[in-house]
Amino acid sequence: MAVYTDISEVELAQFLAGYDLGEMMSYKGIAEGSENSNFYLHTSAGTYILTLYERRVDAGDLPFFLGLMQHLANKGISCPLPVERRDGSLIGEIAGRPAAIITFLEGVWVRRPTAAHCRAVGEALAGLHLAGSDFALKRDNALSVDGWRRLWAQARPRADEFEPGLVAEIDGEFDAFAAGWPDDLPAGVIHADLFPDNVFFLGDRLSGLIDFYFACNDLFAYDVATCLNAWCFEKDNAFNLTKGQAFLSGYESVRPLQEAERQALPLLARGSALRFTLTRLYDWLTIPDGALVQKRDPNEFIRRLRFHRHIGGVSEYGLGRS
């Protein structure tokens, strides 16, 4: 469930007075998502999504996130378009939270992605990387190695409660990143959270990308690594080579990876697995039982991390296989 802040009809009517969206007809909280409060909003002008930005979103980053959606949509990427207020701004306030209205995208996210879905996501991710290349605003990745260290400092004292031995294991991961985290690979705007619940399909056709609230400037190959983690493992946490191959060939059909990016994938995938382990572990240890938000299992990403740590070579991801 993700409605952290409820809103009244009166508050919504006042908020909508700032827009040219006609009369309010109905609104309804959306159960899915985990970071922000989202509502379906029906007005006489159509259907929209109203988002109230919550704990992990810094209001100072909203011009980047919303401006990026505008930029990408204008470049033909199927993503929500923020709706301008009467005064031309994109951000308002409701119930004491910063808030925006974005256009509604048709489609559903797939619970059981096939190799065809993975290929389509690879193509879309590379398209996003190319389309973001001339976006003027910049945002550092708050959840790269330094951000992971801060999260780890908070989770570490209780991490062995989740799994005995985890403290020593994750301390060791940081040593590996200190020795070799790349900073000289092609970089630009990345999505940074392109999980299945953020990609809509109509049948096998990818119909849109959502949730740009972790987007930032970082290595393109790090985004590739995150998608390998998010799309190409099965429910039993085994890597699916066919899906890996499909995702990577989809990506490379639009933007071929450089050899240095290919060789960096095992470390980047390990880092990405650590990033999601840490946010999930932090939530696991800090969100009270019975809270509205659904906790996600850190173990899935601990298992991925171990897989990447022991990978023999990038052909095991499906690279270089026909």
Ligand SMILES: Nc1ncnc2c1ncn2[C@@H]1O[C@H](COP(=O)(O)OP(=O)(O)O)[C@@H](O)[C@H]1O
């Ligand atoms: N533009 C959109 N069009 C249609 N549905 C959307 C749109 N944006 C969000 N949603 C719905 O809201 C849910 C939560 O959105 P998301 O951006 O992932 O939230 P959060 O940032 O809280 O994780 C999505 O799973 C989807 O059902």
Ligand SMILES: N[C@@H](CCOP(=O)(O)O)C(=O)O
């Ligand atoms: N993708 C992350 C959680 C972020 O949730 P989202 O609803 O914003 O995609 C994870 O799986 O840990």
